[in-house]
Amino acid sequence: MFTIHLNKLKYFAHHGWHDEESITGAWFEVSVSTSFHEEGSITNLEQTINYVGIAAIIKKNFEQPVALLETLAQQIVAEIKAAEPRIIQINITIEKVNPPIPNFTGTVGVTYSKSF
Template sequence: MIKVSLHGAEFFALHGFYPEEQLLGNKFILDIDVEFHTGADLTGDHIADTVNYEQLYIIAAEEMRHTRKLLEAVAQSIADRIRVDHPYVDRIKVELKKLNPPLPGRVAYSSVTVTNDK
């Protein structure tokens, strides 16, 4: 089993349930883990034999541009796109953190995690 991860990817986006959140925006941190089996000889040193984390970032960046009310919807859309582009992946885990969510007290972040198993 191979695990490829992208952790701490930072985005500014307009996700949020309240209209003010969709107007003002917020900072988000994204973590993605994908696990898969490969029959390839990884000593061959070919990027085609693995999941390119640059592609994971591009998928995430494209999906983060689509404003949604729920973080769950954003995380699911990222997982769904990864599944379409990499159908051989056994497990996809997407964690999306919203920094300083608009709550009455100090909260570092809120988060959702979507796990997609084959």
């Protein structure tokens, strides 16, 4: 089994439950891993998972505001699987950098894992 990683992709977006989040926006950091089986030597792109396509799916989803990070994670995973049917597992972590929480330092986020 092989796993392709995209780590610490950064996006500015307007996701959030509270009205102020949809107005002011925030920075997000996303990491995704996708696992698949391939027998034999991998010698060309068609035998692996194209991380450029996965990055494009993530970027597209970050352009449309969503109230909950859980919903966003599920949408991204569904689109990645539809684009790359050979994938047998996807893990995604989405973190909101500097969330608008009084007297809070750090990040908040979700991790979603799905096996197929």
